[in-house]
Amino acid sequence: xxxxxxxxxxxxxxxxxxxxxxxxxxxxxxxxxxxxxxxxxxxxxxxxxxxxxxxxxxxxxxxxxxxxxxxxxxxxxxxxxxxxxxxxxxxxxxxxxxxxxxxxxxxxxxxxxxxxxxxxxxxxxxxxxxxxxxxxxxxxxxxxxxxxxxxxxxxxxxxxxxxxxxxxxxxxxxxxxxxxxxxxxxxxxxxxxxxxxxxxxxxxxxxxxxxxxxxxxxxxxxxxxxxxxxxxxxxxxxxxxxxxxxxxxxxxxxxxxxxxxxxxxxxxxxxxxxxxxxxxxxxxxxxxxxxxxxxxxxxxxxxxxxxxxxxxxxxxxxxxxxxxxxxxxxxxxxxxxxxxxxxxx
Amino acid sequence: xxxxxxxxxxxxxxxxxxxxxxxxxxxxxxxxxxxxxxxxxxxxxxxxxxxxxxxxxxxxxxxxxxxxxxxxxxxxxxxxxxxxxxxxxxxxxxxxxxxxxxxxxxxxxxxxxxxxxxxxxxxxxxxxxxxxxxxxxxxxxxxxxxxxxxxxxxxxxxxxxxxxxxxxxxxxxxxxxxxxxxxxxxxxxxxxxxx
Numbered sequence: 280x281x282x283x284x285x286x287x288x289x290x291x292x293x294x295x296x297x298x299x300x301x302x303x304x305x306x307x308x309x310x311x312x313x314x315x316x317x318x319x320x321x322x323x324x325x326x327x328x329x330x331x332x333x334x335x336x337x338x339x340x341x342x343x344x345x346x347x348x349x350x351x352x353x354x355x356x357x358x359x360x361x362x363x364x365x366x367x368x369x370x371x372x373x374x375x376x377x378x379x380x381x382x383x384x385x386x387x388x389x390x391x392x393x394x395x396x397x398x399x400x401x402x403x404x405x406x407x408x409x410x411x412x413x414x415x416x417x418x419x420x421x422x423x424x425x426x427x428x429x430x431x432x433x434x435x436x437x438x439x440x441x442x443x444x445x446x447x448x449x450x451x452x453x454x455x456x457x458x459x460x461x462x463x464x465x466x467x468x469x470x471x472x473x474x475x476x477x478x479x480x481x482x483x484x485x486x487x488x489x490x491x492x493x494x495x496x497x498x499x500x501x502x503x504x505x506x507x508x509x510x511x512x513x514x515x516x517x518x519x520x521x522x523x524x525x526x527x528x529x530x531x532x533x534x535x536x537x538x539x540x541x542x543x544x545x546x547x548x549x550x551x552x553x554x555x556x557x558x559x560x561x562x563x564x565x566x567x568x569x570x571x572x573x574x575x576x577x578x579x580x581x582x583x584x585x586x587x588x589x590x591x592x593x594x595x596x597x598x599x600x601x602x603x604x605x606x607x608x609x610x611x612x613x614x615x616x617x618x619x620x621x622x623x624x
Numbered sequence: 625x626x627x628x629x630x631x632x633x634x635x636x637x638x639x640x641x642x643x644x645x646x647x648x649x650x651x652x653x654x655x656x657x658x659x660x661x662x663x664x665x666x667x668x669x670x671x672x673x674x675x676x677x678x679x680x681x682x683x684x685x686x687x688x689x690x691x692x693x694x695x696x697x698x699x700x701x702x703x704x705x706x707x708x709x710x711x712x713x714x715x716x717x718x719x720x721x722x723x724x725x726x727x728x729x730x731x732x733x734x735x736x737x738x739x740x741x742x743x744x745x746x747x748x749x750x751x752x753x754x755x756x757x758x759x760x761x762x763x764x765x766x767x768x769x770x771x772x773x774x775x776x777x778x779x780x781x782x783x784x785x786x787x788x789x790x791x792x793x794x795x796x797x798x799x800x801x802x803x804x805x806x807x808x809x810x811x812x813x814x815x816x817x818x819x
Binding site for chain 2: 411427
């Protein structure tokens with residue numbers, strides 16, 4: 280029968296233990312602990328040459344470790360700083376040495392990788408292997424969940440874009456417009472709301488068909504995108520109704536210029552299957568700066584709509600800027616505007 | 625059925641028989657959408673419709689497909705994680721076999737809603753083992769057969785494995801371990817960083 284030695288037994292049960300004599304000399308080191316210091320023979324070395332006590336910081340030890348019996352300690356290797364170990368110091372049965380049983384604590388993952396440890400390096404009762412399994416299994420599961428989240432997020436963004444986009448023209452739709460309008464009002468920055476209705480669009484649809492009508496709408500969308508800044512909003516809110524939000528303070532002469540250019544470009548005939556589609560546009564505008572109190576969405580919409588109505592009454596292909604001071608002046612403005620654009624009609 | 629199972633089947637069929645075949649199989653199975661999400665749950669019945677559609681299209685027995693699926697799960701590089709997780713079970717093939725009854729528990733720790741059939745491993749002391757799988761997923765025994773064949777290779781063990789048959793409650797696989805260290809096997813380190 281084999282003789283069981285205490286050291287052999289401890290090596291099997293606690294492969295990371297250390298026994299240290301009263302004089303501070305390492306009497307024995309478990310095989311796994313020795314593996315962490317491949318260039319240094321632990322047995323026979325002085326404990327204080329090999330280890331530094333990381334915690335408790337207040338623990339000042341000479342060569343004799345007995346005063347620290349019962350203390351939980353965190354140790355570091357003086358040689359390579361890297362991995363830390365932790366454990367408890369107990370007195371050996373003979374009373375002439377201490378035994379310190381150590382483990383890696385939370386740094387185990389790194390230590391196993393750094394030192395190429397295998398399950399043979401851990402005690403049979405040690406749960407390290409189970410922990411490593413769990414870390415890896417959970418990471419894989421987490422990664423699968425993360426991938427799912429990314430795909431769902433992608434689908435959500437696509438769905439949102441679809442929900443906020445006019446399918447035919449790619450412009451923003453009514454829902455997007457309502458949202459952005461509230462956002463702009465909330466930001467307290469000045470802007471102008473422009474309502475633009477196409478004139479003679481019904482005639483194109485009726486005589487040349489819906490496909491021609493669609494082509495015209497797409498061309499109008501292209502023109503409006505081209506003639507506005509990226510920061511402006513162009514939305515199609517009805518069959519042939521568009522709303523444009525022009526950001527920033529724009530004086531009336533600038534608005535007239537912009538509206539005039541819109542109409543001019545929209546009046547360029549679209550050729551669809553060899554047929555000329557001729558349309559025009561009427562525009563009504565209302566700017567936030569004309570209101571004494573903070574403008575609301577419904578104020579702006581109603582007033583731009585009133586201005587648009589004036590433009591239509593003046594024979595279409597006109598633009599009107601709504602003026603708060605006297606509602607009648609809006610109509611005068613319309614007259615003036617339409618005169619200016621006689622050549623465009 | 626847990627999405628991980630369906631997704632495994634999907635990857636196996638895609639990687640082995642191509643995207644077009646997979647597209648056909650999905651259509652034949654009546655599944656809406658073009659594949660499965662591993663972290664969602666689907667009807668058990670759908671999984672079998674997919675397997676039957678695959679058997680139909682590929683003109684193979686369902687059992688053969690399931691066994692190939694098992695082999696694929698271990699040996700194909702796109703699903704290396706399963707092989708690694710199984711290798712945590714033991715340091716050699718015999719050790720691994722004896723850990724198989726822990727597999728459902730281990731799986732549950734990793735993905736709490738993935739409930740594997742209960743496994744029971746019986747060892748006659750002469751390198752003969754009998755693995756019994758609870759008949760939760762009919763056909764799972766064939767998947768296990770493929771998995772164990774591939775794992776024997778992975779450990780470098782030489783073993784003779786066979787589907788032993790089934791009764792109302794279980795499906796059985798027998799394993800005769802001929803040589804534990806027949807070849808080098810594949811390397812396994814406890815952490816992925818080390819390789």
